[in-house]
Amino acid sequence: MGTCPFCRAQTLPGDSICYSCGRVITGASGMDSRVKGEFMRSPTRKARRGVAPRHAMTKGQTKRRGRKKRSRINQLGLVAFLAFIFFTPEAKQFVLAKWAEVEEYINDALAGWQTYPLEAEYTVVRSVDLWNNNSNPGWLQESIPIPSDVVNKNAQFALAYNDGTEVPLSQIQDIINIELRLDGEVISIPLVTSSGFPFKSKDNAIVTQDGSEVWWPGQGSGSDYCSIQYCVKVRMDIPPGTHETLDFAVTLKSTSHTWWHSTKVDSKLDGKSEGVSVQRSGTFSEISERGYGTRDMQFTEEKWYDRGGFSQEGLTYTWAIDSRQATAPTVYQTAASISASLPSNLKDNAYAYARATFDWLNDNIPYDTNAPGTARGGEQCLDMGLGDCDEQSNAFMSIMRVKGIPTWYVFGALADPEFTEWEGHAWAYIMLPMSQEWCEDNDVILNDCYIEGAVDVVNRKWLVHTPTAYIDWIEPHSTGGQITDGYYFGGSKSGIDRLRSFYTEGYDISGGTWDNKWVGENLA
Numbered sequence: 001m002g003t004c005p006f007c008r009a010q011t012l013p014g015d016s017i018c019y020s021c022g023r024v025i026t027g028a029s030g031m032d033s034r035v036k037g038e039f040m041r042s043p044t045r046k047a048r049r050g051v052a053p054r055h056a057m058t059k060g061q062t063k064r065r066g067r068k069k070r071s072r073i074n075q076l077g078l079v080a081f082l083a084f085i086f087f088t089p090e091a092k093q094f095v096l097a098k099w100a101e102v103e104e105y106i107n108d109a110l111a112g113w114q115t116y117p118l119e120a121e122y123t124v125v126r127s128v129d130l131w132n133n134n135s136n137p138g139w140l141q142e143s144i145p146i147p148s149d150v151v152n153k154n155a156q157f158a159l160a161y162n163d164g165t166e167v168p169l170s171q172i173q174d175i176i177n178i179e180l181r182l183d184g185e186v187i188s189i190p191l192v193t194s195s196g197f198p199f200k201s202k203d204n205a206i207v208t209q210d211g212s213e214v215w216w217p218g219q220g221s222g223s224d225y226c227s228i229q230y231c232v233k234v235r236m237d238i239p240p241g242t243h244e245t246l247d248f249a250v251t252l253k254s255t256s257h258t259w260w261h262s263t264k265v266d267s268k269l270d271g272k273s274e275g276v277s278v279q280r281s282g283t284f285s286e287i288s289e290r291g292y293g294t295r296d297m298q299f300t301e302e303k304w305y306d307r308g309g310f311s312q313e314g315l316t317y318t319w320a321i322d323s324r325q326a327t328a329p330t331v332y333q334t335a336a337s338i339s340a341s342l343p344s345n346l347k348d349n350a351y352a353y354a355r356a357t358f359d360w361l362n363d364n365i366p367y368d369t370n371a372p373g374t375a376r377g378g379e380q381c382l383d384m385g386l387g388d389c390d391e392q393s394n395a396f397m398s399i400m401r402v403k404g405i406p407t408w409y410v411f412g413a414l415a416d417p418e419f420t421e422w423e424g425h426a427w428a429y430i431m432l433p434m435s436q437e438w439c440e441d442n443d444v445i446l447n448d449c450y451i452e453g454a455v456d457v458v459n460r461k462w463l464v465h466t467p468t469a470y471i472d473w474i475e476p477h478s479t480g481g482q483i484t485d486g487y488y489f490g491g492s493k494s495g496i497d498r499l500r501s502f503y504t505e506g507y508d509i510s511g512g513t514w515d516n517k518w519v520g521e522n523l524a
Helices: 027-036 053-087 088-108 284-290 290-299 329-341 350-364 377-382 388-402 437-443 485-488
Strands: 111-133 140-145 172-183 187-189 213-215 231-240 243-255 301-310 315-322 405-412 424-433 448-457 469-474 490-492 497-519
Touching: 111 140, 111 231, 140 243, 172 231, 231 243, 243 469, 284 290, 284 350, 284 424, 290 424, 301 485, 315 377, 315 388, 329 350, 329 377, 329 388, 350 388, 350 424, 377 388, 388 405, 388 424, 424 469
Parallel strands: none
Antiparallel strands: 111 243, 111 497, 140 231, 140 490, 172 187, 172 243, 213 231, 301 315, 405 424, 405 469, 424 448
16 A cells, blocks of 8 residues: 555555545556546545645755755855954954943943942041050150141142133042040140141140140151151150040041042042043153152152161061062062053053052952051062052052152041941052143143042052041151151150050031942053
8 A cells, every 4th residue: 555645645556646635646647547537436544634745845845955045144144244353453443342341331230339428527536545554654755647638639720721720629628626635634736727837835735634745846856846747746644553545536527539530430529520541641751741740759769668677577677669670579570560461552651550550459469457567568568469558558659660650658547437446547649640632632731730649459449539538647758758657656655555546426428429339440
């Protein structure tokens, strides 16, 4: 028994036509039988409706051949598209740029952040606890820096234009009140103002009911004078078996500010429009052509702040900042590696080098929660592969000075409203020039075309001031940076134990908050 090739009905041997569908299945004899109507039997069973299998097979083969052709065309198109991307510079650059944008967007979305207030008013207290656990009297002579108002640039204007207009300075820290609390008394301390400061010599010191002496002399040599420009001196006796406290309370208003021109910066922050960026930045050689070359002369020496070479806990403390190849090879090599990582068109870009260093330290040097009491230098920080705020600032400034970028110290405390007690904190200031082309295109006076901004490596704050950063003292110029030792020194004592700390009182936030994203910058 056979099968009709058209309808799949059963056929018998000798059938010339299919008795189900009537189609000829055996040549001319079958056609003759169909014409004459000579059907030998009734229709067979199992016939199927629809397209004849032979025809369906032919159609399917046609479809598959069509699909194969289209598949080959698609493959050729894809190959041509990829070839276009990878062999046409313009297309390749376009696609890679778009991918970089997507990648940057994803990284921004996944990055961590810290929320800061736009403005805050609070009191930060430098507290000194004193214990005399001996049987003999002890004494303390403490030297406390007097903070001052801080603006966003040590100049007359943020930017000045050739048509005579200026961008005014922004005040980022405003000191409202200072008082000293000791022996159950509160002594008001005068503020540093633009009109001067009323110094008080030791001969005219205020004497408390317990005999402690308080005065605020000028800068000079000897224990009766300040080792920095403005300070309060306190001389007090600590009887045996007693605990005394000395609180220096500063009430201030602080405002967020940025020196970074970037879409990553919240638009609520002041300073963004006149900030610097990789596109606006000048070269290393342009640094000396801005601000009368003052910062270039003041803060670019290769070695800075010598601790005298004393040894402690297996470490020898020499220069805190050192960019010399012979004495700081790790600093020098790190600087070379960072420079080599930059695109060819950014090798001389001061901003790109500084930002790449900031990102490199964040990626490679973790915070040291057990750092020694005396801060390690930049070379030691990089060799150890970790460091606290002072040490990572030393490393950052050492790498900056390899390329002659001016950097200097800032000291103070962190004063976040979520916490009440803090230790002292250190970070860096940096001077970066805008390019001559950008300055001329925007009609900015070339000499004034630069920024001086804050860089806090360990807190991932790039060219931004936050109200949580209380500025106690900004380093002025001194020979070899040795005035920094005067800030660290802080006085002398005998027969007592001393513990210094910071805490805050009251914290009023205004203007809302903003988020500082912890994400690196794509400099490609």
